[in-house]
Amino acid sequence: MPPAQPGSFSSIPSRPNSGAGERKPPARHGTSAPRRRFPGRGGGRKSRPPRRGRTRLEHRHESRPRASSVIPPLSTDTVRVVPLGGVEEIGRNMTAVEIGNDIIILDCGFQFREDETPGIDYILPNTGYLEERRDKIRGLLISHGHLDHIGGIPYILDRIGNPTIYTRRLTGMMIKKRQEEFSHLPEIRVREVEKDEVIKLGNLTVRFFGVTHTVPDSMGIIIETPWGDVVFTGDIKLDHENGEPTEEEHQGFSVFHHRKVLALLMDSTNVWQPGWSISERTVYRTIEEIISRPSKGRLVIAMFASHLERLIRVVGVRCVQISRSRVN
Template sequence: MKITSKLKIIPLGGLGEVGRNMTILEYEDKIIIIDMGLGFPELDMPGIDFTVPNTKYLEDKKNKILGVFFTHGHYDHIGAVPYLIGKIGNPPLFASPLTTAIIKKRQTDFPNAPKLNIKVVKEEEVIKLNPFEVSFFHVNHNIPDDYAIKVETPIGTIIYTSDFKFDPHPVNDKPTNLKQLKSFGDQGILLLLEDSTGAEEEGHSISEKTIKENLEIIFKQAKGRIIATTFASLLNRIQQLITLSEAYNRKVVIQGYTMKSNVEISKELGYIKAEKHTIIEPKDMHRYQDERITVIGTGAQGESNAFLMRYANGEHKEVQLKRGDTVIFSSSVVPGNERSVQALKDNLYKRGAHVFHYKMMDIHASGHGEREDLREMLRLL
């Protein structure tokens, strides 16, 4: 068959930057979109909380948009939905069960935004939107229900890897199906759009199994409360902390609006598992000795209004810092936040906390593949 048209691939964000992921695939007069995320403000953007992709290109093409497909539930991939969906004609959305639930929950914070037309898709389900055929396959990240996307077009197959890493021993997840990837490669791939966040790091990303083993060392030696902080969307890590707390007879308190919301959604869908009385309310902490309490909260980036900063400054009404608390930073530092995070750690040290972070031991692993992971994906496809 003679091909007379070209396929346009237009990144509106996420290329040459971290965050703000949004990519257009356009063939003749038909468009699909992959992801619709928030971006991080630059150092020269004081007072700006986040950025969103520029959708001007799409605003006179609303009737050409067939659908928006989401890879996973992190805000740099879904966070711009409330701000942009009305501007582009409120097209159908397609996402995994967890991603769908997070998008819907976030939309409730925007009562004036359009009602979403969102369809839950399962792994390996195929969506046919002529001339595109879109399917989904599982990859490992640090949130459940992370889908890479395969798009069949009239001129060839496109693979969009999503954020991924290869982890042969994931925690609370299954490994990526390497045989499936190899079969895609054998069939022929026109273009691979691959996560490159870790492209400057040599080697393989650290397995979540290693992270859990190192976190357990801290749990074994902690004499009082454990205060653990990580990203609110890092659900696999939150599950590890809950599981370890149960193993060491600790109750768990969740702090931070977004983290509470994500944990509630994930529990309802079965992605976070906890025994019936493990997670308690802050008002019930006094019923338990300190060595039986774990607090998991937001604020690992030194945000002024987040749980951890208020805890460190003695401003949190429910959790006051106690000398001897063990504070775990199970996260990396986002570029630009180094000074605020270091100031937070210094304050915790001064007030008598025992602080652990990823530069001391492997208690955080990126969800993004490093060079050997990227090479492996290239070899398979």
């Protein structure tokens, strides 16, 4: 019998090697009839003859390679985009863009638990790729303040070397406020940026531009490369009138008229549904109409805590109505 190969394990069967005679049961004494064996029942050795040839079973055990070992080295003329979460799912948005010796991370969110995941509070992105390359990370860029884009920061940032966070003012305030719940963690560094600002991260040039969303200070990100721009919009909700983007939206995206875009990483939530989502402009008009109706009862309006502009509209409309009633 040949020896077992490396990486394999062997199991010894209970049947003797070929050529050996079958072991006979010990002689029975007394007058009782021999026990009958019925096919299909357990117990005892089967009546078939011993198997000839190789009887030692060898099972090849294939060790699964690490994720990093199957990823080819990054060549000098390559832009590598690594989705760590948020692709074909809602939540845990996180993407790494790697060029040369520099990695830029876009967003760091978590995914809320679902009915299929009892006992789990949050689901985090898979950061193994970044943990093995933490020395190449030049910064974490956050597009806006929703938890599916910032919720993973307290759990992930220290794993990947605690890089500086670049984001706009309101988003930075939301990140810092939430970080107060994790006082045992190392202090984070937040650098505020403005739309139209240009910064340098490693050998890469990064630009920002404003986008419309349900939370203020949302921004898009442009990473310049020798072959064109990698554009990341974050979550967007175009302001429009009957499907026609407003003049402000046209002006905001006019920055790309004279730029070469290599790749567009864009929010696609519910993209398969036809038509347009209701614009915030329409939502504001509806809120004002409802609040303005004469009523003697109490009006309860529910919204996400991050919908700050809607909250401002509700409070603003109510204050205006009270002021008018006093004047009259």
